Amino acid sequence: MHKREFIRTLGGASLGLLLGDKLWAQYGEQPASALAEDEAFWALIRGKYRLKPDYINLENGYFSMQAEPVLDAFIGQVRSLNYEASYYMRTRQYDDKLAVRKRLAAIGGCSADELIITRNTTESLDTVIAGIDWKPGDEAVMAAQDYGAMLDMFALQARRRGIVNRIVSLPLDPRTDDEIVQLYANAITPKTRLLMVSQMVNITGQILPVRAIADMAHAKGVEVMVDGAHAFAQIDFRIPDLDGDYYGASLHKWLGTPLGAGILYVRSDKIAGLWPVFADSSVPDTDIRKLNHTGTHPCHTDLTIEPAIAFHEMIGIARKEARLRYLQNYWTSRVRGVPRIVLNTPSDPRRSCAIANVGISGIPPAELAKTLLDKYKVWTVAIDTANVHGVRITPQVFISTGELDTFVRALKSIAG
Numbered sequence: 299m300h301k302r303e304f305i306r307t308l309g310g311a312s313l314g315l316l317l318g319d320k321l322w323a324q325y326g327e328q329p330a331s332a333l334a335e336d337e338a339f340w341a342l343i344r345g346k347y348r349l350k351p352d353y354i355n356l357e358n359g360y361f362s363m364q365a366e367p368v369l370d371a372f373i374g375q376v377r378s379l380n381y382e383a384s385y386y387m388r389t390r391q392y393d394d395k396l397a398v399r400k401r402l403a404a405i406g407g408c409s410a411d412e413l414i415i416t417r418n419t420t421e422s423l424d425t426v427i428a429g430i431d432w433k434p435g436d437e438a439v440m441a442a443q444d445y446g447a448m449l450d451m452f453a454l455q456a457r458r459r460g461i462v463n464r465i466v467s468l469p470l471d472p473r474t475d476d477e478i479v480q481l482y483a484n485a486i487t488p489k490t491r492l493l494m495v496s497q498m499v500n501i502t503g504q505i506l507p508v509r510a511i512a513d514m515a516h517a518k519g520v521e522v523m524v525d526g527a528h529a530f531a532q533i534d535f536r537i538p539d540l541d542g543d544y545y546g547a548s549l550h551k552w553l554g555t556p557l558g559a560g561i562l563y564v565r566s567d568k569i570a571g572l573w574p575v576f577a578d579s580s581v582p583d584t585d586i587r588k589l590n591h592t593g594t595h596p597c598h599t600d601l602t603i604e605p606a607i608a609f610h611e612m613i614g615i616a617r618k619e620a621r622l623r624y625l626q627n628y629w630t631s632r633v634r635g636v637p638r639i640v641l642n643t644p645s646d647p648r649r650s651c652a653i654a655n656v657g658i659s660g661i662p663p664a665e666l667a668k669t670l671l672d673k674y675k676v677w678t679v680a681i682d683t684a685n686v687h688g689v690r691i692t693p694q695v696f697i698s699t700g701e702l703d704t705f706v707r708a709l710k711s712i713a714g
């Protein structure tokens with residue numbers, strides 16, 4: 299699709315606009331579950347990406363490349379911003395950013411007044427952790443399998459403000475939601491103020507029962523902050539349905555924006571209680587934009603969120619989620635139970651989507667990742683922390699089952 303044609307489609311996204319009317323007639327009516335297994339359809343989506351032939355990229359969880367039409371739109375934004383320079387910044391910047399916030403809020407199912415664009419999940423969640431008016435002895439609850447930057451930020455509050463962090467360890471293959479809810483409940487004391495929970499654990503792909511955890515925490519008077527780094531635009535949900543007080547996500551992972559885009563959601567009644575990290579006296583205390591004083595900032599990244607949303611919506615979240623879960627189950631079902639191969643991701647398909655983690659007993663994760671790359675040209679990332687020892691596998695929509703067959707053959711041959 300030509301760049302101008304792509305940008306024109308922003309208002310009315312559909313698969314037909316991405317693939318043309320003939321293919322839309324062929325594929326558009328198929329249920330997402332059936333389409334998930336249709337390699338010919340996903341080969342068409344794959345054709346919208348420029349993939350490096352040197353390796354099979356199964357590490358798309360760090361950040362995921364933009365589709366070519368989105369990248370073209372981004373380069374166009376860089377050019378036009380450079381062309382208009384301060385004129386753009388002083389005239390249209392704020393209205394354009396508001397329009398993008400509104401599009402993101404529509405995906406998240408919340409009000410644009412509760413959502414700001416940030417650089418990433420780290421900035422979003424650390425803004426909350428730093429913004430709470432902690433008193434010495436206040437407690438926070440989190441999991442050892444949460445993301446390191448947030449755990450570090452809580453550790454910093456412990457050093458600086460004397461808070462106490464209670465860290466639970468998540469089971470790799472829970473049998474019930476209640477098992478997880480109880481784990482968090484047992485860590486709550488009368489001094490607990492905040493509970494952090496990952497919607498999808500980054501090192502294992504485990505999806506946690508966030509709503510049940512939030513209900514339990516709220517019943518005990520504890521606020522809830524949800525780390526949605528991997529869930530936003532990978533699985534279908536609405537932020538308010540999780541009932542977190544705070545929610546952060548990165549858009550350069552599953553929405554396919556340029557690097558350096560994220561969101562922070564703060565429930566409207568919680569905004570006034572947070573201190574901003576960077577002061578902005580022009581914004582009232584009850585306005586979420588008080589948390590969004592970025593200084594002069596590369597707004598071409600923010601502006602490209604709209605084309606990325608258009609591309610995402612043309613595929614459709616139901617089709618995307620179904621395909622990603624299918625890809626994960628495709629390879630995990632072929633290695634589960636094979637001697638020496640250890641899956642660190644729940645066996646219940648409702649508890650995971652694209653991401654899974656696999657180890658081989660007796661082989662350190664870093665060595666496994668190196669062998670996969672050097673010998674089999676499969677790019678992954680080693681995870682060797684908490685109770686998780688293996689390589690993380692994150693296929694994106696452009697990954698084919700043929701590539702996963704190569705990966706499965708490699709794993710079986712390394713496991714011997």
Ligand SMILES: Cc1ncc(COP(=O)(O)O)c(C=O)c1O
Nearest residue numbers: 418419420421445500525527548
């Ligand atoms: C669960 C989780 N939270 C937070 C982050 C931080 O994301 P970013 O580096 O985009 O800030 C990541 C990154 O991988 C993550 O997986």
